[in-house]
Amino acid sequence: MDTEVLVVGAGPTGMTLTNELLLAGVPAVLADRLPQRSDLSKAGGVQSRTLEAFDQRGLLKPLLDNGNYPTSAGHFAGVPFSPEHAGHRLPWRSVPQVVIEGFLERHLAAQGLHVRRDHELIGLAQDEDGVTATFAGGTTVRCRYLVAADGAHSTVRSLLRAGFPGKAGTATVIAADVRLSGADQVMSHTWNDDGDWVALFALGTDPQGRELRRLVVGGPGRSVPRDVPITEEEIRDGLRRVYGSRVELLELRYARRITNAARQVEHYRHGRVFLAGDAAHVHLPLGAQGMNTGIQDALNLGWKLGGAVHGWAPGDLLDTYHSERHLVGAAVLRNVQAQSLLMDWAGTRDPEVLAAKELFAAMTRLPEVQRHLGDLLSGMAITYPMPGSGSHPLVGRAAPDADLGPVRAHELLRSGRGVLIDPGDRFAKVADLWPDRVDRAGQGADTEPMLIRPDGYVCWAGDPDDLEAALGRWFGAPR
Known part of the structure; x- marks a missing residue:
């Protein structure tokens, strides 16, 4: 073997998994097709459960020391709920994905593991003992296990011919990182009577101390093919339709069109190959659930691969990766699709949808509903099925941070x-x-x-x- 585990894809999922393998004492190789790390923010929020996991690895404080990343309230279908109702130890933070990727890459490099960039996977074959991965240019890597963390358009998933059922995208909206004037004076989720809508999320500040925001613009007539270039005027027009002259675009950092596609692979494990993150599930990026769910995939799988490599893992331990995480991914897809409907993503202004949203918004004023939604969207509602581990209410849940005297x-x-x-x-x-x-x-x-x-x-x-x-x-x- 050239290595025990080959991880394909150096996003948050792949780098989190690689860190877990190093922690378990497992030799790993991390490869990515891009010649350099992307500077696009993509996701912008870190859930409570992900923050807890980083804290459990001693990574949270150094991550947050990198800049000003404010706590933020969550929302469900554009209806905000207050973080204090959730009662979580660590409330949501607005930390852009690009910051997380940079931090994790530096952390891995400090341990002597460097991302093998400009490595495009073009073939793989597995047998009883391992997997052989072939990269463009003829390089091969022989490994005991391979993990695909190579995104929504996963090459590994295609090479496996893995089923990826679900719903194709029917509409697009614009997601952009911007600097705005007047954004502090308006609501973060706003619709006009014609169905145009805007969502705003804080992304912290840039090195010059200027506030950055994630802007999402949608509505009638805005659904165009994903490859159509986005102009500043298109974004300004969306802001004017919803906010008039109260909010103005000062700077556009980057923009892309996103769709409401929702798909999930049928099996997270294919022999010695595992799918994680966007390679296993894609959906609207509401609440940064894609990035956070992928990081949680990695945390679930990493220690199990460690046990398999070191020879102590029970025979079906690796199978529990699929049985546990497929359920979580399916639940995320359901809540995202419900949000898409209630948000009136396409701007139809359907009276039935508006009536349902009005009723839903009234229900979210109840503290118990806010707690439920807070748990659902923050990853704190996860309960893994653990047959044979007893029926205590704590079993399958994230461990409470008990005070053990000198340590927690x-x-x-x-x-x-x-x-x-x-x-x-x-x-x-x-x-x-x-x-x-x-x-x-x-x-x-x-x-x-x-x-x-x-x-x-x-x-x-x-x-x-x-x-x-x-x-x-x-x-x-x-x-």
Whole structure:
């Protein structure tokens, strides 16, 4: 083998996965077809669950130290909800994707791993022992596993001929990074009576301290083919139709047309090849759910590949990547399609849609509805199916950040290993059977006993009789 794992695609998904592999002590190669990293912001928001995951790896503080990235309120179909109702430890942040990519690439380089750029994949073949990937120019890489994180138009997915069912795009809107005047004086989601609409999101400031915003413009007559060039006048016209002269375009950084296509691969695993991020699911970029879902794909898969490479993974551990993440991806597609309908994406001003949105907006004023939507869109509502791990309410959920005295629970996950929180000091004997995979902590702490997977999800809590089975289920046979 040239390497244990080849990751194709150096976006947030691919770089997060590569970092997880390095943390697990797995040799990896990260390749990307682009000669240099894109300077397009693309996504612009980081969910609470993703922030927690970065914090669990010790990456959050250095990421946020790079600039001014404000907390932000979420929205569902353009109806905003207040972040304080969610009650999450870490509220949403507006951190552009380009910033995240730059930070992760520098972090990997500091560990000695550099992205192999200008590497265009043109072929792959797998057998019982591994995968052979062929790049333009004749270079080949032999690996034990390959992960496709190469985006919505994934070459790996095409080479696999993987089914990608769903809905084709029927309309386009403009998404742009801009500097505006007057934006602080208007609502972030605004429609006019003709169906034209504008959405605004803060992106923080540039190195000169100037405020940047993500601008989305849609409405009747604005749905044109994606390859039609976008002009400044087209954007100014959209602003005038909705805001009149109150908001003006000062600078256009970049713009692209996006569609309402919604697709998901049928299988996230194809033998020794795995699909993650936009290679596995595409949808409208509402709430940056595409980027965040891709990062969560990587966090779910990375430690499992580590277990497989090191030889301790149970036989079906890699299969749980599909069974867990396909459900999450499908749920994201459903909520995005619901938002598209309620937003009146195409600007039809259909009276039935307007009536449904009016009723929905009234319901979102209820604190319990805001909490539900906040959990849904922030990744905090995820509950993985974990048969054999007990029925405690914590099982399958993101672990609470318990106070363990000298440290908090999230700090213990920086090793990339599992954590057994043992406040009663009862489980030393059983934990000692997995010393190379699970750390024991929290003796004397005022919290519930629980077993946490390396990706931060609880895989056992409650009945002591179930602990040893859960350890075997997720961490393999005892040493």
